[in-house]
Amino acid sequence: MHELSVVESMVGVVLKHAEGNRAEKVTSINLVLGEMSTIMEEPVKFYFEILSKGTIAQGAELNFERKPLIARCSVCGKEFKVIEYDFTCPDCGSLETEIVSGREFRVESIEIE
Ligand SMILES: [Zn+2]
Secondary structure, three states: OOHHHHHHHHHHHHHHHHHHHHOOOOOEEEEEEEEEOOOOOOHHHHHHHHHHHOOOOOOOOOEEEEEOOOOEEEEOOOEEEOOOOOOOOOOOOOOOEEEEEOOOOOEEEEEEO
């Protein structure tokens, strides 16, 4: 359950941004969640409810945007979308590939009042 510390820092980012903009209330938080991120939506919602209690972010709606898993071939440099965990380069067939995105979890934007 590493979501707790992740949500802690997420709430910190949101409140800092909201207070910097003199917000009275945070209405929604848009999050980016990579396809291969180990973060789950339900625990994020659960911890957010607890950690945002008594703050201006309490009751904000959480919107999750899923990002596909993208890898880059170390041999030919091709970037491709990984489907069903097949990391073979579609251009040269190499298996020497590295993940470019798809593991992230971050606050994309927030809506305030
Ligand atoms: Zn390649």
